[in-house]
Amino acid sequence: MREIHVIGIGAGDPDQLTLQAVKALKSTDVFFILDKGEEKDDLVRLRRYLLGEHCTEGTYRVVEAPDPARDRKASGADYSPAVGDWRSRRAEIYERLIADELGEDESGAFLVWGDPSLYDGTIGVLEEALGRGAVVFAYDVVPGISSVSSLAARHRTGLSRVGRPVQITTGRRLADAGFPEGVDDVVVMLDARQAFRHYPGGDEGGGGIYIYWGAYVGTDDEILVSGPLDEAAPRIEALRAEARERKGWIMDTYLLRRHPE
Template sequence: MRKILVIGIGAGDPDHLTLQAVKAINTADVFFILDKGEEKSDLVRLRREILERHAGQRPYRLMEAQDPDRDRTAATPAYSPAVGDWRRRRADICERLIRDGLADGECGAFLVWGDPALYDSTLGILEDILARGAVDFDYSVVPGISSVSALAAGHRTGLNQVARPVQITTGRRLAEGLPEGVDDVVVMLDAHQTFARYQDEDLHIYWGAYVGTADEILISGRLSEVADRIRAVRAEARERKGWIMDTYLLRRGPAEDTAGG
């Protein structure tokens, strides 16, 4: 039986790896890497750095493939079909990597940014491959430090206020309105800076880009006062690097009223 490990590697800092993740890395024979192109070559370089630092001198193989392009402009209701098409094409590639690169009895690994359980497609894709029935394997998951937890740590704040819930959503969903009954909203995958729509609300924002990397940028404050600054800094950073990954927390109420314990 082939074995697959889905290893959360944190938000970008090689020191974010848990001891469990390091142990898992040292059991894999093959590491599968999907290259997102020249603009995001930093992501491949960081994976290689993680392996050089934590895999030691033991022999292992790397198998790389080009990640398929995804239509990120599709509007609702076309968004879900566009994501489904991208996942099918990604599953085709991953199925080939596992079939051709992993012998019976060997262990392969996917190194997943952040935590595999939070807005990542790897687990769903592996289930799709198993459902096809052409390649058989067992898999397990090693949790990682997400950009959400790294963002909160960087800003020295909790994600929720005392006895209040926190909701994690996307920029696409936030565009439909602020959720009712929730004072703390973490927003991921927001290419359109949707927070700017709510500058008239009594909100604080804790924003971060390239969280956990050497390029990390953190800005916080009353949304009405820092929204324009965030948009300018974000645009400059994206122009400079060619890509950006950012996450933020929107909070109703006093910025300092965070949860403890």
């Protein structure tokens, strides 16, 4: 039976690759890479670099396919259907790649930025591809170091405090609902809105809230900012705009800490 590895490769630092991930790389015959366009060529380059570092040349193949475009303007009631449509089109591509490019006794792999279990749809897309019934395969998941873990490490802080919860959410949810009830430590991902400037909770002007922010964490382009939110927010906004203009895309994550001790 065909076998698929879903391999977490970390937040961007090649040294974050785990020994388990290296073993999975070495056992793979075909690597599938979705091309997100010229603006994100460096994401493909990192994957190819990891293969060159840990795999023997001539023992594997790389198959690239264009990543389907996603409706980034969808919001409100249209958001979930838009994401579902995008994932279904990805499932069609995965199904075709596995059926056409992978032999019955071969193993393939998808290299996932960060950790496959945290805000990544690869597992769900593979399940949808399996559910179609046109191709049969088994798959396993190799965890990776997430951008959340890497962010906390780079800022030399923990994600939670003694006896207190931490919640991971999206910028969309933070903008709509503010801090979750009973939670003072919130990790925010996928925040194109920069919701930290406009959330409806906390003290006036962001006083009493501390932010730990990072973009391109673990890469040569890494940017880190921390401090009281009302002081750090304008600087983050400016750095984020400059970085996005320069690279054409941005990956950032942050921790908001209410009532810092």
